[in-house]
Amino acid sequence: MSKVVASTFLSLDGVMEDPGGSEGFEHGGWQLPYLDDDGGRIMGEQLAVAEALLLGRVTYEGFAAAWPSMTDEEGFADKMNSMPKFVASTTLKEAQWNATVIKGDVAEEVARLKQRPGGDLLIFGSGRLVHTLREHNLIDEYSLWVHPIILGSGKRLFKAGRDATPLNLVDTKTTSMGVLVLTYQPAKRA
Numbered sequence: 001m002s003k004v005v006a007s008t009f010l011s012l013d014g015v016m017e018d019p020g021g022s023e024g025f026e027h028g029g030w031q032l033p034y035l036d037d038d039g040g041r042i043m044g045e046q047l048a049v050a051e052a053l054l055l056g057r058v059t060y061e062g063f064a065a066a067w068p069s070m071t072d073e074e075g076f077a078d079k080m081n082s083m084p085k086f087v088a089s090t091t092l093k094e095a096q097w098n099a100t101v102i103k104g105d106v107a108e109e110v111a112r113l114k115q116r117p118g119g120d121l122l123i124f125g126s127g128r129l130v131h132t133l134r135e136h137n138l139i140d141e142y143s144l145w146v147h148p149i150i151l152g153s154g155k156r157l158f159k160a161g162r163d164a165t166p167l168n169l170v171d172t173k174t175t176s177m178g179v180l181v182l183t184y185q186p187a188k189r190a
Helices: 037-048 057-069 076-082 106-114 127-135
Strands: 004-011 050-056 085-088 099-102 120-124 141-147 167-174 180-186
Touching (some): 004 127, 037 120, 057 076, 085 106, 106 127
Parallel strands (some): 050 120
């Protein structure tokens, strides 16, 4: 059985919006000054155990515009470009870049995908998708990349209006640039 891992860049005040910049990942953004070898290694470890990506439409479109032309010596770009992607969208009719659009009930489809043997189903960003899957208790792990910056405003990962989700901290890592990578799993309910 696969597990769903939500990996998200956050500011210290919980903003997840537009970490790569609204002009695209190659034009900068609030997250890019904090890139370092430690972060690249940790991200590479996450990607290595992933079988597929789960993405919301906005994240998918940003990634699909940037990643196909990228290369690197570590093989990160090759893995990103070759792995299957599942895109949750009510407006996208078709997808490129080795992607399939999830049509219909997203929670039902992700629950079905989790039943397959294999590696993780990795979500990058995709706040609305994370919110939907959290509502259905389908996220097995949260990897929160907390950056040492306060943005003051912007879209937050966790929306108000849902019951509490108790979590257990299972791992912490700190990059040389001061990014905390906090890994949580939902607490077992009694």
